[in-house]
Amino acid sequence: MNEVRVRYAPSPTGFLHIGGLRTALYNYLFARRHSGKFILRIEDTDRTRYVEGAVQDFIEVFDWAGIDFDEGPNRDGGFGPYYQSERLDIYKKHAQQLLEAGHAYRCFCSSERLEQMRKFQERSKLPPKYDRLCFRLSSDQIQKNIEQGVPHTLRMRVPDNTVIRFKDHIREEVEFNTDNLDDQVLMKSDGFPTYHLANVIDDHLMKISHVIRGEEWVSSTPKHILLYQYFGWEIPEFAHLPLLLNSDRTKMSKRQGDVEARAYPPKGYLKEALINFIALLGWNPGDEREIFSMEELIREFSIDRIHKAGAIFNLEKLNWLNTQHIRMKSDEDIFQMLKPYIENSEYVNFPKLYFLEVISLMKERINFIPEILTFSNYFFRDPETFDPAGVKKRWSPSAKTHLTALAEKLKDITPFTHTEIETVYRIYADESKIKGADLIHPTRLAITGVTLGPSLFEMMQVLGKETVLRRLLYAIGHFDDILKTAQQSA
């Protein structure tokens, strides 16, 4: 195999969506797997749909996700420029070449005429194709039109009744008859090329070895092959990826969940989880492993194992993968990810060391990074409310007596470590002939206000003696009020 060179070639008509991210990822994995190059090319030939900031968004998301391209905007690899809008001369030159060889012709038809023609064809149940009116123009007429400055496009001349076959790495052999192909516009009247022309020229000039793109391009591939043949160029390998779908099996779009990749990081998704997840949407290693790092994906990835059918983006599995990857992170890494949320919270003043301790207790209990702050806010503030159901279940008059006695004992514990605390609790339970649980639950409720959370004794250690005693004393002091409130809450 020659050097592997692949590209992700988005059109900046919107921010990067999940499907695009997966296409880019597969290209990237394939390139790295084969020690090749991954190129980012911006296909900005449609000036009417251009979205400001889209290119910036692509680059930011790739940067976040760890998909680094070898060539592209601001990363010259000797095959630039990488914006198609800066390559207009190249397209013009090649278009001229096709024109001279008779593989393309000028079309002076107005968009009004084309539209009427299409409507008629639709009504008559004919295949919608250009009727080649301008192909039959005499050279005199063409000359006259040009002199009069009639705007025109350049269309490719598709041969009649010819079968075009190509081998797709994912779907075996695909076959088209050229009779079903339109004389595609190659150059628009504004001087910009269409996707088909620019794409083929750039893929060739940039020495792209494998075209890995979405399934929506399968039906245009025969046109591209024709162009390669017209130019006398070597045809690259093709792999058309299955589409990503909404939960109702329609093509993935907005309205249903977040399709823009940029929406995921702020929600607390790890790049490792997102990458892992989308890699598995249409690909699998052939065994039962499911957790992969980028390095492992690069090592294992193979085009031949890409699935054929479209896949629904299943958020629940992504969430599960997120918890898996969170648990594999160090406390320090999680702290770094949590930092922006801390800075935006009222807890900014707590020391880093304290957060690290909270993280080590919480990281196996959360699905998303920011939940460390929201689920366990009792690490940062005294409880103001007490879960009524928990109170009703756990607070008995005897609990008040025990809590009072325990508060007294806790004062003397030094160092205030979870083992020491637990020992005191266990001994007290034994002496009082009650179950540990009957002490633990009321204590938890008293110092956190809720019935869930990490191991009580470890939590007490992190909170510190002072805070624990303050909360305990408060709860004992308001014991009856809290109980009454809980009972009233039905």
Next chain:
RNA sequence: GGCGCAUUCGUCUAACGGUUAGGACGCAGCCCUCUCAAGGCUGUAAUACGGGUUCGAUUCCCGUAUGCGCUACCA
């Protein structure tokens, strides 16, 4: 409508002619346990349909159905 592509548990998927059709998410139950998670175990649930080919089809072929893509001077 035409052309193309696809079709295994609800979802992501494995099985490339012979399996009690496997795994994962989700859901349910049990175990563990100071709660919640996590973990362990068990359960739940699928080859779209109809014909062939074959000793034998999830697997190969042909139809049908369904879904999706394309059918622009959009990509």
